[in-house]
Amino acid sequence: MELERISVVLRPRAPREALDLGAAMLRANAAAVWSAWFAFTVPVFVLCNALGVLLGLPWLGLVLVWWLKPLFDRLPLYVLSRAVFDRAPTWRETLRGQRQWSWRSTLAGLSWLRIDSSRALRLPLDLLEGAPRKQRSARWKVLRRRIVADTSLLTYGCLQFELVLFLSVWLLALLLIPHEWRPESLSDFFGRDVHDASTLWILLGATVAYLAMSAIEPLYVACGFALYLNRRTQLEAWDIDLAFRRLRARLQGLGKVLGVLLLCAGALPPSARAAAGETPPKPVVSSLDKLFGQPPDSADRRFAEAAAEVYRDPRFGGERKVRRWMFKHTPKPDTSTQPISFPALARVLVAVFKGLLWLLLIGAVGALAWFAWRWRGRLAPAADEPAPALPHGLQARTEAPAPLPADLAGVTRALWQARRRREALALLYRGCVERTAQLLQLPLSADATEADWLRQAAAIDDPARAQRVIAIVRTWQFAAYADRYPDDAAIEQLLSGWPAQTGAPA
Known part of the structure; x- marks a missing residue:
């Protein structure tokens, strides 16, 4: 991997900081990402809904478009993986570039890995590295360690964002409808209006769901790609590697200049070097007697003998190997809390408070059930009852x-x-x-x-x-x-x- 060309500042980040990096990458390449996204997904959306209408199952288009998300995710990942190294490709280059990637991982994502909560992190590993299955499985175990909770949180958070956008469009439309045209209740709306035009309403709902997915899914892929880059930076020290490469490049440029200077200095005659003040090298000192100009005295000999005697003691000299089992992540002892003087009393208090919490939960559930039973007639009147008088x-x-x-x-x-x-x-x-x-x-x-x-x-x-x-x-x-x-x-x-x-x- 040519790390020198990467346009992202590589350094170890916290997982949520890496998510911010993914959002920033998406904003920087928004035009390339969404142009490729709509160029591929709009025809697929139309075909899926047309198939559902022809089969008499209008809801099938909505389900198919949602199920094909792993196929659509290849497009934003292709754009971002090229944009961080060179330039963002056009939508035509993105569509043509899909032939370079393997389809085996995508088929797995559309089948037994469809509901995988770590799909955003698994996608760059499968498509960008292209390792064999056994090696990819081993790398996945290392890559997902310590961030599996963050990737799952990213998945469920993006699902909630899609749901919020989907419901917001309908609530906005409801606010724009005049009050006298609104249905009297949701049961009236779904039982009469939606039933009378079920196909039209389902196609409209599928369109709104597709637009919500188009707004959130590229962000989901970008954040997963940023988590992937951050995790590899932590494991492989990409930031240190990149710093050494830049240092090496600077030293290579400086070495050429030093080489030219040395050649110029070697080409000078001895008289010129003497005139320049060059002094001949001093001889290397090979013994202490020559270095200090006098032989060592008896005190130095006694110190040397004492040091040799100490090193012969097995407690100080020699090497030995010690092996013992330890937890890899040993928690630090908490010295701020005092030890419990009465453990039996503490267990009794814990059981009492736990029982009180369970009683509180049962009481809350019972109160909700009683409220639902008390108001069931008012919230949902029977079909044979006359319509209540309108408020005036x-x-x-x-x-x-x-x-x-x-x-x-x-x-x-x-x-x-x-x-x-x-x-x-x-x-x-x-x-x-x-x-x-x-x-x-x-x-x-x-x-x-x-x-x-x-x-x-x-x-x-x-x-x-x-x-x-x-x-x-x-x-x-x-x-x-x-x-x-x-x-x-x-x-x-x-x-x-x-x-x-x-x-x-x-």
Whole structure:
């Protein structure tokens, strides 16, 4: 491996710091990664969903696209593995480069290793190294050591991110739907709307799931590749190796200069070297007598004999081998805690607290079961029960204690002409609510909302009357909440028929 060309700063990192490195690599090569991703996965997504529709199993496309994730993961890994050494390849080069890698590991990832939680770390080992099966198995045991929890956490975290994106799209769509068009409950939505257009809803859900997967899966592969690089840096000391290679390159460049200088110095004549102040080398001293200029005295001899006597003692001299069994990772003794004086009492206290925790858990589960049983009728009414009365909150604000006037249209027109526009529209809205309830034979409750009456307008058999109810409710909404009032012609049109005039046609 040509480590000199690598563009990533190689140093031992903590696993979560390596995950940040993977996210940074993905951001730096985002265009190359996602262009190759969509160029390959979009046709596969269309084919899988088309196959599901043709077979009459629309959910099959969603399952197939999710199952083919190990096949899609080859694309981001190819881009990132080339980008850290040279440049990011184009999407055409990425698709052509898949022929260089073995498909045996991908087939394993699509079969018995599909639910492997360490797939992000196993992928670069299988595709980039290309070692035989036995050697790859031995390397995997060493590579995954101490980081298996981090790789599993990465897998489950990315699954949760995909789920969050999937649900966020649906919640955003739900917030954009007008209140009167929303289903009354989730059971109503899945039992009526989804059942009536099951194929369309499943294809729409598969599309949203594919977009969520496209946003998260390249990040998953990039973080796994960063964990792989970090683990190999820790095991093989890539940072030290790279430092020595750079030092060697600098010394080679400096050695050429020194060689030229030595050649130039050797080419000078002896007279020139003497003139330059060069001194001949001194002779090597071969004994202590020549070094100090005098023979050693008797004190030095006595010290030498004493040292020889000490080294002959077996306690100091010689070599010996000692073998004993020790744990590889011995935990350090905790000196901060005091020893327990009464171990029996400690065991009793532990058992008591454990029993209390179990009782607390059982009580919580029982309380949840009682709550579910108590509210089961309110949360999910039976099919044969009549629909509950709709809330009518705004009616409580507009409802007067006196009954409606006999000439609702005339009183409303008089209030409007007297510049009491809000009171006029409130009276008209109240009359519309009461007469709509009489028409549909619904009881009046205390919490009505405009959205409920807009929804009830769909139950009126006469489309003209339904449109008139919707127009009156909308007019009241604009006046009550936005302070926007209609003109005189619009008021006269609302007062010209039912419900302002009893018995009149719409």
